[in-house]
Amino acid sequence: MQLRLLFIFVFILCSFSSRSETYPQVxxxxxxxxxxxxxxxxxxxxxxxxENVHRHLLVSDSLFFTPGNALSLKYQSNPAGDxxxxxxxxxxxxxxxxxxxxxxxxxxxxxxxxxEVNHLPKIAIQQGAHQSVGLALAAYIExxxxxxxxxxxxxxxxxxxxxxxxxxSGIILQQQQSSADLHSIFIDQIEFLPAKYSNAPLxxxxxxxxxxxxxxxxxxxxxxxxxxxIRYVKIYRSTDxxxxxxxxxxxxYMLGCLDYIPLLDKKYYYKIAWVDYNYRESPFxxxxxxxxxxxPEEQLVNLIQFxxxxxxxxxxxxxxxxxxxxxxxxxxxxxxxxxGGAILSLLVGVEKGYVSKPMxxxxxxxxxxxxxKAQNNYGFFPAYFDGRKGLPEYLDxxxxxxxxxxxxxxxxxxxxxxxxxxxxxxxxxxxxAITTIWERINWQQAVLGSDSTVLRxxxxxxxxxxxxxxxxxxxxxxxxxxxxxxxxxxxxPVESYLNSITHKYEKFQEPITTDSLLIDSTxxxxxxxxxxxxxxxxxxxxxxIRMSSYQDTSLYGIQVPxxxxxxxxxxxxxxxxxxxxxxxxxxELNLYDIVQRYSQIxxxxxxxxxVGISNSDIWGFYHYPDxxxxxxxxxxxxxxxxxxxNVQAKRSLITLYKMFGETLFSEYGFRSWMDLKSDxxxxxxxxxxxxxxxxxxxNSKTELIWKLYQEIPEIKSASERIFKN
Numbered sequence: 137m138q139l140r141l142l143f144i145f146v147f148i149l150c151s152f153s154s155r156s157e158t159y160p161q162v163x164x165x166x167x168x169x170x171x172x173x174x175x176x177x178x179x180x181x182x183x184x185x186x187e188n189v190h191r192h193l194l195v196s197d198s199l200f201f202t203p204g205n206a207l208s209l210k211y212q213s214n215p216a217g218d219x220x221x222x223x224x225x226x227x228x229x230x231x232x233x234x235x236x237x238x239x240x241x242x243x244x245x246x247x248x249x250x251x252e253v254n255h256l257p258k259i260a261i262q263q264g265a266h267q268s269v270g271l272a273l274a275a276y277i278e279x280x281x282x283x284x285x286x287x288x289x290x291x292x293x294x295x296x297x298x299x300x301x302x303x304x305s306g307i308i309l310q311q312q313q314s315s316a317d318l319h320s321i322f323i324d325q326i327e328f329l330p331a332k333y334s335n336a337p338l339x340x341x342x343x344x345x346x347x348x349x350x351x352x353x354x355x356x357x358x359x360x361x362x363x364x365x366i367r368y369v370k371i372y373r374s375t376d377x378x379x380x381x382x383x384x385x386x387x388x389y390m391l392g393c394l395d396y397i398p399l400l401d402k403k404y405y406y407k408i409a410w411v412d413y414n415y416r417e418s419p420f421x422x423x424x425x426x427x428x429x430x431x432p433e434e435q436l437v438n439l440i441q442f443x444x445x446x447x448x449x450x451x452x453x454x455x456x457x458x459x460x461x462x463x464x465x466x467x468x469x470x471x472x473x474x475x476g477g478a479i480l481s482l483l484v485g486v487e488k489g490y491v492s493k494p495m496x497x498x499x500x501x502x503x504x505x506x507x508x509k510a511q512n513n514y515g516f517f518p519a520y521f522d523g524r525k526g527l528p529e530y531l532d533x534x535x536x537x538x539x540x541x542x543x544x545x546x547x548x549x550x551x552x553x554x555x556x557x558x559x560x561x562x563x564x565x566x567x568x569a570i571t572t573i574w575e576r577i578n579w580q581q582a583v584l585g586s587d588s589t590v591l592r593x594x595x596x597x598x599x600x601x602x603x604x605x606x607x608x609x610x611x612x613x614x615x616x617x618x619x620x621x622x623x624x625x626x627x628x629p630v631e632s633y634l635n636s637i638t639h640k641y642e643k644f645q646e647p648i649t650t651d652s653l654l655i656d657s658t659x660x661x662x663x664x665x666x667x668x669x670x671x672x673x674x675x676x677x678x679x680x681i682r683m684s685s686y687q688d689t690s691l692y693g694i695q696v697p698x699x700x701x702x703x704x705x706x707x708x709x710x711x712x713x714x715x716x717x718x719x720x721x722x723x724e725l726n727l728y729d730i731v732q733r734y735s736q737i738x739x740x741x742x743x744x745x746x747v748g749i750s751n752s753d754i755w756g757f758y759h760y761p762d763x764x765x766x767x768x769x770x771x772x773x774x775x776x777x778x779x780x781x782n783v784q785a786k787r788s789l790i791t792l793y794k795m796f797g798e799t800l801f802s803e804y805g806f807r808s809w810m811d812l813k814s815d816x817x818x819x820x821x822x823x824x825x826x827x828x829x830x831x832x833x834x835n836s837k838t839e840l841i842w843k844l845y846q847e848i849p850e851i852k853s854a855s856e857r858i859f860k861n
Contacts, residue, residue: 160462161230162325163225163307167195167205168807174816176207182217184311184812186210190814201243201285201324202415213255217315222262224306226819232304234261238292238328240307243604244273245322246282253280255319258310261295261300268295270310274650287326294806304328316723329413336364338418342369343717347424350439351796352400357392358408358421366418369409370394377405377423385411390450394443396798403427413846430533433790437833440793444805444830445485447821448478449495458503459823460523468523468530475503476544479828480713480841483555484834497562500552504569507545513595514538515577518546519563535597539582543616546574547714550851554844563819567724579620579628589632589798590641590682606641609685610727611703614711614720622854633858634722647737673773692740696733697725697809705738705756705773706828712779713831718840721859732780738773739784749812753784753791767813769806771806772825778836785836805829 153375167173180186187194188208200206211219225232240261256277258270274280276290292298308327311567346357358369366388372380386393388410397404405425410418429472431439453460458470459478482499484493510517510526516537518528528535553570556563582713586591591607607613620628687699701708708731711720742755745767751826758771771792778785793801799817800810806819806828834840845851 156692160239161328163304163324163328164207164223165202165324166200167207168817168819169815170195170197170205171815173207173223174811174814175226177222177224178219179221180217180219183212183214184217184219185212185214186219186221189612193223193600199245199247199322200246201369201635202245203383205382206322206324209309210318211311212259212318213311213314214316218311220308220310221257222306227306232328233302233306234300234328236293236300237331239331240288240290240292240295241329242288242324242326242682242818243269243285243705244288244409245285245324246782247322248318248320249282250317251276251282251319251321254313255315255317256312256321258312259290259617260308260310261292261304262306262308262363264305266297266299266302267308268298270308270697271295272273272312274312275644279809290358291331307331322398324486325415325527330442333413334363334492335414336363336365336411338363338365338412338416341419342410342421344406344408344421344424347406347426349404349428351436352397352428352803353394353428353439354397354404354406354428356406356408356424357394357859360388360391360410363410365412369393370409370411370417372395372407372409372420374423375402377425381405390803392803394801394803397428400428400430401477406693413684430766433786436793437786437789440789440801440805441830441833443484443801443803444826445481445491447804447823447826448481448830449485449491451823452478452499455457455498455502456506456521456523456526458523460505461823469529470521470523471541472517472519472521472538473544474823474827476546476548477713477823479548479552479830481827481830483552484830484840485841487741488834489554489856497566500566501562504549504566504573507573512576514581515573516582516595521824536594537597538848539593539595540593540612540616542577543609543619544612546577547615547621547845550574550848551841551844554577554848556638561583573624575623577619577623577662578626579623580626583628589629589635591620591628591632606680608636608640610637610698610711610730611707612710615714618715618851618854618858621858622848622850624850630854634725637722637725638685639682641680641682691737692744694733694735694737694740697730701734701737704770705735706770706776706824708734709779709828709832711775713828714841714845715855716839716846717779719846719855719859728780735777739777751791753787754795754812755788768809768811770809770825771800772822774827775806776778776828776832778832782836 160543163394167696172189173195174192176193177190178186178191180194188645194208195205196208197205201680209221211326213219253274256273258272260270261268271290273288273293276288277286280286343359344356345359348355356371360366360369368385369388370382371384371393373383374380383395384393392664403425405423407420407423409420448459451460453468453470454457455468459475459518460468461474462469462470482491482496486493486496506526509527514537518536519531519538520529521527522529551568580588582595584592593605593607596604607616617628617636621630621633635761685698689696689699691700712731712836717731720727739755742757743752745757756767756770757767774788775785796810800807804821806824806829808820808825810817831841835842846855
């Protein structure tokens with residue numbers, strides 16, 4: 137009951153927040169991982185040198201400007217050498233661009249007594265492969281002193297060679313004046329700020345509303361007044377109610393945080409302060425006391441589930457109610473596909489009593505009003521919208537409408553329509569709007585030419601006959617075909633479902649004809665060639681053939697029918713966010729059994745790889761194809777497997793939390809990845825991951841979403857026809 141009441145309070149408060157998870161203008165505030173900062177890269181040559189671990193700057197957790205750490209830069213600047221350090225802008229989901237009126241701010245602390253102001257490095261701004269001219273830090277320090285935090289403020293317009301239209305990828309520190317001495321400085325709080333901001337004094341005491349212990353995570357809740365000069369909330373912790381240590385800062389739009397404490401069975405004391413743009417603090421709040429105790433595993437699983445739901449409570453566009461994956465300056469870009477997962481996650485929270493139902497209804501009302509008016513093509517939506525205007529956002533520059541993204545949000549809307557019962561006028565209005573959105577989708581306009589059993593992935597507006605991919609496979613394609621067969625006005629034939637599983641599609645790079653084609657006819661079910669343009673009108677220079685997807689294979693001692701898994705395991709989990717896997721049987725194909733087998737294969741494979749750890753409960757690796765080639769683990773992969781392996785999924789979930797919870801887990805649930813080899817962790821979240829965890833944990837316990845989806849009249853009818861054997 138205590139956990140339930142806490143989250144009701146948290147979600148009611150958070151329902152008024154519409155901003156994203158962190159300030160996008162911040163280059164560096166804190167490293168999530170101790171030891172070395174993996175988002176930095178050190179390079180030196182000749183007689184120069186920079187202290188590093190695996191080419192990364194060290195992290196100081198004993199000396200910092202904002203808690204809980206800073207970057208340590210120790211360097212030698214030899215006249216016969218050179219050095220530079222890149223501090224990356226790590227928030228890839230954001231696309232931050234500066235303006236000519238912005239000011240680059242950073243804090244430095246000079247700890248070496250032999251360092252003169254001219255020995256300090258130069259600084260430049262990195263934009264992709266290009267960088268600005270470097271400027272000497274010395275020119276922007278008004279009063280130079282050692283052993284104190286110095287403020288550096290550099291107008292962006294001073295950086296020659298900067299393109300205001302390009303996004304920021306980091307800042308570079310470079311060798312300035314040569315010196316034979318070893319210099320040591322600390323760097324913290326690198327950010328772009330406007331030249332003018334509110335300087336209203338913070339005279340009122342901060343308000344810490346509640347502090348609650350959940351194992352080693354302490355949940356703090358506060359109230360923030362509408363004072364424009366408040367920038368951060370600063371959290372202080374004590375073990376004796378006398379000596380308080382700053383342990384964290386949070387943006388003001390976050391109305392709470394989780395603090396990770398080192399020991400259980402101890403009393404802790406907390407207080408907070410507001411912090412302005414000049415980092416001056418308000419009077420402290422009252423002190424709150426809490427005693428940290430171990431919690432049962434079931435309560436811990438609930439805490440993890442609710443944190444993942446909380447991600448969607450806070451990350452949305454207030455205008456449209458849609459999920460907002462990133463913030464572009466002066467624009468509210470919302471995601472159609474990811475809003476589907478957000479809706480289902482919030483619905484789980486409502487049903488369990490952790491999310492305010494009035495807040496959910498308000499959000500849904502905004503969504504359906506937005507979608508009714510938003511631009512569409514035969515009822516299909518683009519992948520992204522401008523949440524304020526209802527116009528498409530073509531992030532890849534191609535004007536197209538996304539069939540899979542549309543199916544993602546439609547099935548979530550239908551689940552909501554099934555969930556909202558009764559004669560409440562608002563509920564009736566939402567249900568009717570969902571029905572209108574659902575029925576206007578013309579699936580027959582999205583098929584490949586005259587083949588009514590195959591859907592294409594997009595409807596292109598400009599170049600309709602190019603770059604179109606068929607929809608097929610054990611992935612979200614199954615959700616899409618179920619919806620298309622269930623359509624009340626424009627349905628596809630029922631055989632399209634089985635066809636999407638048993639066939640795959642390949643293109644030939646050269647035009648082919650039936651005379652020149654040399655293919656074993658037993659491997660080809662149908663042939664689409666340039667000569668039969670009426671059959672496949674989108675094909676121009678390329679030709680497409682449909683082939684059997686069966687590839688009986690044994691992997692890690694397990695037999696599977698469709699060969700090696702080349703995609704992320706989460707992709708084959710996706711159909712069963714809504715479709716009950718135990719009902720999904722097509723003749724001899726038992727989809728539940730197939731997915732379970734692939735899950736076992738991935739676990740065996742990952743345990744064999746064992747990159748960075750030997751614990752068999754830690755699995756869910758995927759190879760990230762960047763220039764470093766690190767192996768990373770996605771916590772959602774093992775956690776979401778709970779519907780095919782309850783025991784192993786819970787063991788992985790608990791182990792991940794207990795071993796890495798301090799850095800991997802936060803107010804929004806598990807971060808998107810952790811690199812066990814290079815000791816790095818993402819500072820971002822992926823909406824699909826958060827939804828998989830929130831929904832699959834619930835489906836495995838109560839089958840909530842499965843039951844609601846199966847009760848939808850159109851879906852029930854289509855399922856009976858598809859899975860009748």
